[in-house]
Amino acid sequence: MEELEGSELGTKEYWESSYETEIRNYQDHGDVGEVWFDEDSQLRIIRWIQRQESRIGTDDGIIDLGCGNGMMLVELAREGYNNLTGVDYSPKAIQLAETICQDQKLKISYRAVDLLNPQDVALLGQFKLVHDKGTYDAISLHPDDPKSKRAAYIDGVSTLLRDDGLFVITSCNWTQNELISSFTEGFELDSVIPTPTFKFGGTVGNVVTSVVFRKKLKQ
Numbered sequence: 001m002e003e004l005e006g007s008e009l010g011t012k013e014y015w016e017s018s019y020e021t022e023i024r025n026y027q028d029h030g031d032v033g034e035v036w037f038d039e040d041s042q043l044r045i046i047r048w049i050q051r052q053e054s055r056i057g058t059d060d061g062i063i064d065l066g067c068g069n070g071m072m073l074v075e076l077a078r079e080g081y082n083n084l085t086g087v088d089y090s091p092k093a094i095q096l097a098e099t100i101c102q103d104q105k106l107k108i109s110y111r112a113v114d115l116l117n118p119q120d121v122a123l124l125g126q127f128k129l130v131h132d133k134g135t136y137d138a139i140s141l142h143p144d145d146p147k148s149k150r151a152a153y154i155d156g157v158s159t160l161l162r163d164d165g166l167f168v169i170t171s172c173n174w175t176q177n178e179l180i181s182s183f184t185e186g187f188e189l190d191s192v193i194p195t196p197t198f199k200f201g202g203t204v205g206n207v208v209t210s211v212v213f214r215k216k217l218k219q
Contacts, residue, residue, distance in 0.1 A: 011142065012089055019092035022069065026096060041133060041170055041195075041208055042072055048168070048193050048210075049129065050079065055166065059083055060128035063160060065115060066135030070097030070108065077106045087113040087124065116152040118159070126162045133170040140173060150182065158186045161215050166190060170210040179211045187213035 049056055056062075058080045064072050067086030076084055084107075088094055091112045101108045113120045115135070139149050161167055167187065171179060180189055193210035 016090050016092050019068075019090050019096055023092060023096050023099075026099065041210075042075065044193065044195065045072075045131065045133065045168060045170065045210065046075055046079065049076070049081075052166070056129055061085065061125070061162075062129040062131065063087065063124065063127045065130065065132045065157070065160075066138065067097055067110065068093050070100055070110065072131070072133065073097075073108045074100065074104060074106060077108055082107065085109045085111070085124070085127070087111050087115065089114050115156045116149055118152075118156065121156040121159050124160060126165070127160055128162055128165045130157055130161050130165065130167045132157075132168070134172070136169055137171050137173045154183060154186065158215060163215060163217055165215065167213040167215075168193070168210065169213070170208055172208045174209065176209045176211055179209060183213055186216055188216050190214045 049062075059082060061083045062073075062076065062081060063085040064070075065087060067073060067088050070086050073084045073086050086094075086097055086108060087110070088097070089112065094110045094112045097108075097110050101110070111124070113124065115121060116139075136150070136153060139153050140146050142149050157167055167183075169179060169183075170193075174182070176192060190212040193212065195208050195210055
């Protein structure tokens with residue numbers, strides 16, 4: 001699979017600087033900051049989760065990988081989900097997410113965690129739903145050996161996911177087939193969440209792709 005061109009979007013320094021600005025904006029104006037990709041993608045995933053009531057209950061553990069400002073979890077909390085964890089490798093992102101959560105009087109657990117560090121990941125426990133919207137993309141853009149970083153991330157997801165759990169990933173950089181290929185060793189396809197399509201030059205494509213995986217269980 002061809003690698004993506006490296007970008008500052010794949011570096012911790014970029015996100016620390018970005019969230020430092022967003023913290024100031026929130027303190028000054030109450031602006032929670034940007035929703036990665038767009039709010040429609042976030043809402044689409046939340047509505048999908050709600051339709052899985054036979055598989056995902058409001059008490060089940062849900063973790064958001066690369067939670068940023070935490071708004072995905074804020075919206076889930078508003079919908080009645082009460083076992084929520086957000087992790088991000090940017091301490092500034094966690095600071096912003098915790099502040100928003102406290103101001104809205106919600107109960108969400110946030111932690112600064114390096115998802116590429118197996119020891120950090122193992123301490124988090126396991127979850128019924130593991131969610132990623134953009135974090136795998138950012139790792140893929142790292143200018144230094146993104147292939148090995150993606151492999152470490154995939155191992156981490158496997159560690160975090162319960163045997164009966166679901167992993168939901170939304171990407172704007174990788175196609176459905178590329179995601180399935182990347183996660184094929186430890187996961188199997190559960191379903192694809194429909195996303196808006198566009199047509200260009202006679203070819204139909206998607207701006208974003210959302211795929212749901214189950215863990216492959218050892219025989």
